[in-house]
Amino acid sequence: MSTEALTSSEYIKHHLQNLTYGKLPGSDHWQLAHTAQEAKAMGFWAFNLDTLGVSLVLGVLFLFMFRLAAKRITADSKGVPTGLQNFVEWIVEFIDTSVRGSFSGKNPLVAPLALTIFVWILLMNLMDLIPVDWIPQLAHLAGLPFFKVVPSTDPNATFGMAISVFFLVVYYSIKMKGVGGFVGELTLQPFGKLGLPANIFLEGVNLIAKPVSLALRLFGNMYAGEMIFILIALMFGGGIGIGLFGGVLQWGWAVFHILIVTLQAFIFMTLTIVYLDMAHQEHH
Amino acid sequence: MNINATLLGQSITFFVFVWFCMKFVWPPIMQALGERKKQIADGLAAGERGKHELELASKRAAEHLHEAKQKAADIIAQADKRAAQLVEEAKGTAKAEGDRMIAGAQASIAQETVRAKEALRSQVAGLAVAGAEKILRREIDAKAHADLLDAIKNEL
Numbered sequence: 489m490s491t492e493a494l495t496s497s498e499y500i501k502h503h504l505q506n507l508t509y510g511k512l513p514g515s516d517h518w519q520l521a522h523t524a525q526e527a528k529a530m531g532f533w534a535f536n537l538d539t540l541g542v543s544l545v546l547g548v549l550f551l552f553m554f555r556l557a558a559k560r561i562t563a564d565s566k567g568v569p570t571g572l573q574n575f576v577e578w579i580v581e582f583i584d585t586s587v588r589g590s591f592s593g594k595n596p597l598v599a600p601l602a603l604t605i606f607v608w609i610l611l612m613n614l615m616d617l618i619p620v621d622w623i624p625q626l627a628h629l630a631g632l633p634f635f636k637v638v639p640s641t642d643p644n645a646t647f648g649m650a651i652s653v654f655f656l657v658v659y660y661s662i663k664m665k666g667v668g669g670f671v672g673e674l675t676l677q678p679f680g681k682l683g684l685p686a687n688i689f690l691e692g693v694n695l696i697a698k699p700v701s702l703a704l705r706l707f708g709n710m711y712a713g714e715m716i717f718i719l720i721a722l723m724f725g726g727g728i729g730i731g732l733f734g735g736v737l738q739w740g741w742a743v744f745h746i747l748i749v750t751l752q753a754f755i756f757m758t759l760t761i762v763y764l765d766m767a768h769q770e771h772h
Numbered sequence: 773m774n775i776n777a778t779l780l781g782q783s784i785t786f787f788v789f790v791w792f793c794m795k796f797v798w799p800p801i802m803q804a805l806g807e808r809k810k811q812i813a814d815g816l817a818a819g820e821r822g823k824h825e826l827e828l829a830s831k832r833a834a835e836h837l838h839e840a841k842q843k844a845a846d847i848i849a850q851a852d853k854r855a856a857q858l859v860e861e862a863k864g865t866a867k868a869e870g871d872r873m874i875a876g877a878q879a880s881i882a883q884e885t886v887r888a889k890e891a892l893r894s895q896v897a898g899l900a901v902a903g904a905e906k907i908l909r910r911e912i913d914a915k916a917h918a919d920l921l922d923a924i925k926n927e928l
Contacts, residue, residue, distance in 0.1 A: 535776065535781055539782070540785070543782065555796055562804055577801065580801050648785075648786060
């Protein structure tokens, strides 16, 4: 628990607040929000530094690792792969198999996209396994008012990725089928010309549901998981008995969470591949 | 939990990562994996080929060995035969030579015998004549036999 005396509700709220950097209304300089109200008041033009920072670091870590392995494998393709290289190759093969299984078209973007999504989201989700107080406590020592360490519990992050995927889906739909084909798909089915409004409504919902479900599924799962960790962490303040019980619970939930973390990354990746596959296919 | 510009930042970061992955991570790894796959397949094929060749070679070697043994046996048999033949021949020649020598010796012995007999015979004749002469010389009386001698003179 935090060093300051907080109520449970304050503790939870503190843990769920992002480190937001923006301009307060009426003020002209950029600053960190020190309360949830301030963060809210900053409006759209504010940045969650923790989300961006952690995801950036993790993404760079991912690319650095894989680039290193790629260099090694290229420099010494006859050598016996070891350690990191084996690991990277294993993941790449896994992604490649998934993409080959679900994506029937030909697009050099899809496989690297799937790899990036899977590893990046997996790394972000894995931040959830770090005990909930460690990083915020460190941040507190560094003078930062908040620090939410799991980027995928910030809807900005999940929607950011989901909307990017959505953009790609629309882009490839139009590229493969033409503007007419894309609009036709939205307006002329499933009821034909006469059912135009119904078609637009159904297909529109269908289209919009893709990024929304993609983002909310990941966000919801990770947010709920994080919330349970926070609730368990509250038990550590309740005496030795409850604290020990909390420790056992935390361990159990963490083990279970490893599954959720991987599964959510995998689902996000698979759905992205499937959506892009649908974008490449004619429906008629 | 406010939606704010983090959304944009995250999208941009995402696209940059995907671009980097697509440019510098995925292709080299896939290429190297493909190459290695091909290499392993080639290696396995080469191994299989080598095994096959080894089998063939050992079969050939066995064949060669068998052939060589056969040839050696043939040569030995031939040599034995030849040796036996040579011995037979030598035996034959030796026997013939011996026979010839015996025959020659017998002939020369016969010749000698004949010659000795001849010489003996002539000597016997001479001795007989000489003996007769001596006897005759004592017996013959020129006067008593004058008429005989005269008769011979006349016949001449």
